[in-house]
Amino acid sequence: MLIPGWQSRPAPRGTPERVVATPRRASGFAVRDGRIFVAFPRWDGADTTLLVLEQGAWHPYPDAAMQDLAAGPQALHSVNGLRLDARGYLWILDNARVDLRPAPPGAAKLVVWDVVHEREVFRHVFSEEASPPGRSFLNDLAVDEEDGYVYITDTGMGGPAALVVLELATGRDWRALVGHPALEADPARVMSAAGVTMTRLTPDREEHAWRVGANPIAWDAHRERLLFGAMTSDDLFALPRAALQDPELSDVERVALLEYVGRKPASDGMAWRRDGLALITDVEGAAIWCLDAEGGLARMAHHPEALFPVAIFLEGPETVWFSASALHGMPLLHAGEERAPGPWGLWRFALPEGTVCAPPAAHPTDEATP
Numbered sequence: 352m353l354i355p356g357w358q359s360r361p362a363p364r365g366t367p368e369r370v371v372a373t374p375r376r377a378s379g380f381a382v383r384d385g386r387i388f389v390a391f392p393r394w395d396g397a398d399t400t401l402l403v404l405e406q407g408a409w410h411p412y413p414d415a416a417m418q419d420l421a422a423g424p425q426a427l428h429s430v431n432g433l434r435l436d437a438r439g440y441l442w443i444l445d446n447a448r449v450d451l452r453p454a455p456p457g458a459a460k461l462v463v464w465d466v467v468h469e470r471e472v473f474r475h476v477f478s479e480e481a482s483p484p485g486r487s488f489l490n491d492l493a494v495d496e497e498d499g500y501v502y503i504t505d506t507g508m509g510g511p512a513a514l515v516v517l518e519l520a521t522g523r524d525w526r527a528l529v530g531h532p533a534l535e536a537d538p539a540r541v542m543s544a545a546g547v548t549m550t551r552l553t554p555d556r557e558e559h560a561w562r563v564g565a566n567p568i569a570w571d572a573h574r575e576r577l578l579f580g581a582m583t584s585d586d587l588f589a590l591p592r593a594a595l596q597d598p599e600l601s602d603v604e605r606v607a608l609l610e611y612v613g614r615k616p617a618s619d620g621m622a623w624r625r626d627g628l629a630l631i632t633d634v635e636g637a638a639i640w641c642l643d644a645e646g647g648l649a650r651m652a653h654h655p656e657a658l659f660p661v662a663i664f665l666e667g668p669e670t671v672w673f674s675a676s677a678l679h680g681m682p683l684l685h686a687g688e689e690r691a692p693g694p695w696g697l698w699r700f701a702l703p704e705g706t707v708c709a710p711p712a713a714h715p716t717d718e719a720t721p
Contacts, residue, residue: 354371362671364703367639367700369696370699372693373676373693376678378391380433380662381433389401392429400430428455429449431445431489433662439467440466446488446489458476461474461475461477461501477489489504491503503568504566504568507535512581513527523598525598528609531606533579540585542561542562550684552685556686564581567580567621569621572643572644575591576589578612612642613646616631617635630665637659638653652671660673661674673698
């Protein structure tokens with residue numbers, strides 16, 4: 352489903368509208384020139400992982416052949432993070448964890464595709480040191496075009512959480528803050544949606560609280576620090592990008608430079624606007640919050656049907672898009688049982704003019720839970 356005429360009218364202020372009902376659970380996405388590029392992690396047995404919505408129809412992107420697993424590790428296996436830069440370069444993060452199984456050797460990679468000229472411009476296969484097989488889940492990314500680096504949150508599924516750094520000019524990659532509490536899920540934090548605890552079933556069918564490590568990542572107001580945290584955590588941290596760009600720096604030295612930014616909701620994706628405003632998802636409260644340069648936090652938008660917001664895309668100075676995919680109910684977490692059927696979708700809203708965040712009177716999820 353696609354709302355007719357969405358390109359010719361502005362996004363609504365305040366209450367989000369669902370522009371697209373997605374056929375599967377969407378993760379990262381981007382919008383350009385009427386086309387919508389969407390990552391669908393291969394957690395559902397599908398034969399594609401990256402699609403474009405164009406003129407009302409979905410198509411494999413760039414094509415089906417590039418996503419054919421029979422082609423081996425060079426194929427796109429399971430794309431999670433997407434970023435689109437001003438040049439029209441789509442940064443495609445493929446953690447290759449099909450159905451959450453360990454990535455095949457050489458399959459975890461970053462591919463950069465020029466959506467204007469339809470050509471591949473860069474490809475990097477992550478080393479096993481940077482993305483250990485079966486112990487790494489490359490999740491989201493921040494692109495530093497100025498200095499030539501990419502910073503990635505590694506949720507650490509099967510191993511410790513970390514940040515992964517890629518130096519574009521040399522192809523070197525390395526891990527940072529490995530297993531640090533700033534990136535690990537809070538073991539005392541329980542996530543819930545609409546009053547129901549988010550859980551997962553173990554192979555022996557025991558039900559446990561579902562907790563997720565390193566996930567959101569974005570720039571600060573001056574583009575000098577990276578903001579990041581774990582999904583299952585109320586805390587946001589920052590590290591100067593220079594501390595990540597030196598592979599010889601020890602994690603002990605990095606920790607000495609680590610800063611506590613403030614509180615946040617349990618969150619998946621983040622995005623950053625050039626005036627210093629950061630937008631962050633609230634996976635419990637079906638909402639989007641903003642964080643300003645002074646650390647002020649406020650809820651910007653909420654819709655009770657936008658369950659588990661995942662990724663954010665900023666279109667221009669005002670329009671905020673986000674995917675909402677009810678990940679907490681997906682069958683992979685519940686022994687094949689679907690606990691949150693669609694419609695899932697892509698939503699958008701317009702920020703109020705001159706948006707300034709203000710600290711909320713209560714914990715973020717207290718006000719945001721529908």
